[in-house]
Amino acid sequence: MDEVDILVVGGGVAGLTAAAVLASAGHQTLCIDAAPAEAGARDSRTTAFLRPAVELLTDAGVWDRLSGATAPLDTMRLIDAGGEKNEAREIADFHAAEISEPPFGWNVANRDMRQALIAQCEALPAATLAFGVSLESLTPRRACQIARLSDGRAIRARLIVGADGRNSAVRDIAGIGAKRTSYGQKALVFTVAHDEPHQGVSTEIHRTGGPFTLVPLPDADGPRSSIVWMETAGEAMRLAALSDAEFEQALNERSLDVLGPLRAISPRAAWPIISLIAHRLTAPRIALVAEAAHVVPPIGAQGLNMSLADIAALRDGIGDDPGAADSLAAYQRRWPELAARVAGIDTLNRAAMAGAQPIRDLRRAGLGLIARARPVRQTAMRMGLGVRDTRP
Ligand SMILES: Cc1cc2nc3c(=O)[nH]c(=O)nc-3n(C[C@H](O)[C@H](O)[C@H](O)COP(=O)(O)OP(=O)(O)OC[C@H]3O[C@@H](n4cnc5c(N)ncnc54)[C@H](O)[C@@H]3O)c2cc1C
Numbered sequence: 001m002d003e004v005d006i007l008v009v010g011g012g013v014a015g016l017t018a019a020a021v022l023a024s025a026g027h028q029t030l031c032i033d034a035a036p037a038e039a040g041a042r043d044s045r046t047t048a049f050l051r052p053a054v055e056l057l058t059d060a061g062v063w064d065r066l067s068g069a070t071a072p073l074d075t076m077r078l079i080d081a082g083g084e085k086n087e088a089r090e091i092a093d094f095h096a097a098e099i100s101e102p103p104f105g106w107n108v109a110n111r112d113m114r115q116a117l118i119a120q121c122e123a124l125p126a127a128t129l130a131f132g133v134s135l136e137s138l139t140p141r142r143a144c145q146i147a148r149l150s151d152g153r154a155i156r157a158r159l160i161v162g163a164d165g166r167n168s169a170v171r172d173i174a175g176i177g178a179k180r181t182s183y184g185q186k187a188l189v190f191t192v193a194h195d196e197p198h199q200g201v202s203t204e205i206h207r208t209g210g211p212f213t214l215v216p217l218p219d220a221d222g223p224r225s226s227i228v229w230m231e232t233a234g235e236a237m238r239l240a241a242l243s244d245a246e247f248e249q250a251l252n253e254r255s256l257d258v259l260g261p262l263r264a265i266s267p268r269a270a271w272p273i274i275s276l277i278a279h280r281l282t283a284p285r286i287a288l289v290a291e292a293a294h295v296v297p298p299i300g301a302q303g304l305n306m307s308l309a310d311i312a313a314l315r316d317g318i319g320d321d322p323g324a325a326d327s328l329a330a331y332q333r334r335w336p337e338l339a340a341r342v343a344g345i346d347t348l349n350r351a352a353m354a355g356a357q358p359i360r361d362l363r364r365a366g367l368g369l370i371a372r373a374r375p376v377r378q379t380a381m382r383m384g385l386g387v388r389d390t391r392p
Pocket residue numbers: 009010011012013014015032033034035045046047048049133134135136163164165166168169170187189228271289290291292298301302303304305306307
């Protein structure tokens with residue numbers, strides 16, 4: 001039977017990061033993914049990596065592999081357009097320079113990040129990747145878990161990291177329940193080209209159904225941005241089915257012309273929006289990370305950044321025996337903070353979806369308060385960036 005220190009189940013961006021980080025820390029790590037390696041090329045999403053995530057990826061030797069593929073984010077702009085007319089009625093700018101060195105973070109295409117992660121894992125002697133291989137069962141022992149894989153192998157691992165996404169098999173096998181909330185909402189994701197430069201400004205426009213967010217991408221034959229357009233599921237599917245010309249018209253109405261005319265230059269992908277929090281993060285010799293443990297709507301670039309914080313906590317808390325009970329108990333102590341963050345983003349998402357005019361007006365008033373009161377604004381920024389001490 002093969003033996004490893006750590007078996008990471010799931011090779012999405014989070015699982016591959018866990019493999020690179022834990023192998024860099026010296027643990028023999030095998031990462032398996034049910035899908036073939038090429039499957040990630042279909043992910044058209046981008047991720048805004050905030051500073052703590054970038055530090056983790058730099059330490060693991062991944063960030064330096066991304067040269068030319070990152071777009072800095074210096075300003076986050078929130079626009080409320082929830083009035084009768086489709087126009088901006090409140091604008092709040094959050095400049096990174098107000099609270100720290102700019103930028104806030106960097107936006108990277110998920111497929112570029114996956115490529116960098118796979119290259120780094122292949123270069124690390126302690127990491128092994130196996131695509132097209134899924135977890136079938138786990139048998140607990142005192143000092144390990146025995147994992148049976150779909151390729152017929154049995155692996156003895158001192159720690160299983162469940163990074164197998166929102167429908168996690170590891171979570172189910174460990175008997176850990178989860179609270180799942182569906183919003184009847186979907187996010188359309190695609191890339192646009194535009195003539196006006198984005199100048200490092202990420203813009204979130206609120207009207208109804210959910211935010212419409214433009215996130216800067218590195219220039220390629222001119223400026224480009226990634227769009228995440230959240231709507232009720234029915235409206236999102238209607239938009240997804242429009243002809244190119246009709247879609248471009250709808251897109252330009254919704255964007256309020258903030259970057260001039262937008263041209264869609266990629267297919268549209270629709271992602272269902274849910275939130276989820278697992279009842280626990282651990283079971284004997286098992287730790288859940290990323291979407292296996294928590295899922296949030298894509299607001300304020302939180303999801304994967306929370307996931308990378310899980311991985312940093314795991315790396316920092318484990319010793320020579322990576323699945324030892326005391327290290328897992330320390331990891332479990334992250335749960336209340338994660339649960340609070342999931343609940344907070346749930347509230348923000350419900351406010352962003354609001355169709356009723358009084359709630360839309362309340363949302364505008366809240367944004368106005370944040371825009372004009374410097375201490376409130378700075379506290380909100382620190383909370384958004386995952387800073388623990390949020391005092392202005
Ligand atoms: C529209 C949208 C925009 C987003 N934007 C941002 C952003 O700007 N910033 C941010 O921080 N986050 C963002 N997020 C969140 C982020 O994209 C996700 O958190 C992240 O992609 C999820 O990664 P994951 O690795 O946890 O899960 P997944 O990508 O779902 O990976 C799970 C992997 O596990 C594998 N798997 C499943 N079961 C098994 C099994 N039994 N055995 C082996 N393998 C298995 C699957 O094949 C899959 O590859 C966004 C999300 C969405 C939907």
